[in-house]
Amino acid sequence: MLNEIQKKQIRQMAADGVGYRETMKCVLASKQDIIEYRNELVETGWTPREEYTDAEWKENSCLWCGKEYQTATTGRKRKFCSNQCRRKYYMLYPTTPRSSAQCAYCGKVFEMINSKQKFCSHECYIKNRFWSREDAEKLVDALMTGEDITIPQWLRDKLKAQL
Ligand SMILES: [Zn+2]
Numbered sequence: 001m002l003n004e005i006q007k008k009q010i011r012q013m014a015a016d017g018v019g020y021r022e023t024m025k026c027v028l029a030s031k032q033d034i035i036e037y038r039n040e041l042v043e044t045g046w047t048p049r050e051e052y053t054d055a056e057w058k059e060n061s062c063l064w065c066g067k068e069y070q071t072a073t074t075g076r077k078r079k080f081c082s083n084q085c086r087r088k089y090y091m092l093y094p095t096t097p098r099s100s101a102q103c104a105y106c107g108k109v110f111e112m113i114n115s116k117q118k119f120c121s122h123e124c125y126i127k128n129r130f131w132s133r134e135d136a137e138k139l140v141d142a143l144m145t146g147e148d149i150t151i152p153q154w155l156r157d158k159l160k161a162q163l
């Protein structure tokens with residue numbers, strides 16, 4: 001298991017545009033743990049600007065670093081403040097989809113940051129991964145009362161397998 005310091009180090013390296021291989025050389029943790037954590041970042045659409053939790057993002061804030069930049073009045077809308085940020089972004093997210101997707105946990109439709117993103121937020125990723133007995137009880141309650149619920153993807157898959 002990675003500790004918070006190792007996680008932060010991995011995020012820092014991803015922020016700097018460092019690939020898997022180099023990250024493995026620098027972070028003293030198992031390869032498996034590092035790969036899993038990098039995948040977690042990708043699946044939740046992480047970018048370094050998430051490190052600044054209290055910042056307010058404007059329309060023209062760089063998708064990677066969060067810095068505001070001058071928007072062009074004509075032509076295609078830019079997403080990055082610099083080519084450097086664009087390059088770092090594509091290091092972590094080699095392919096960018098145009099479409100939106102449905103969150104595998106809460107079912108909300110969100111705009112994808114990369115083609116591997118499955119969750120609208122990190123919170124949903126965690127909830128989906130560490131689905132608890134408490135959640136299961138809430139689900140049963142909702143089923144009994146006919147309340148609207150979202151069944152997490154993994155549970156749907158499991159149920160399907162049982163049919
Ligand atoms: Zn930037």
Ligand SMILES: [Zn+2]
Binds near residue numbers: 103104106107120121
């Ligand atoms: Zn979600």
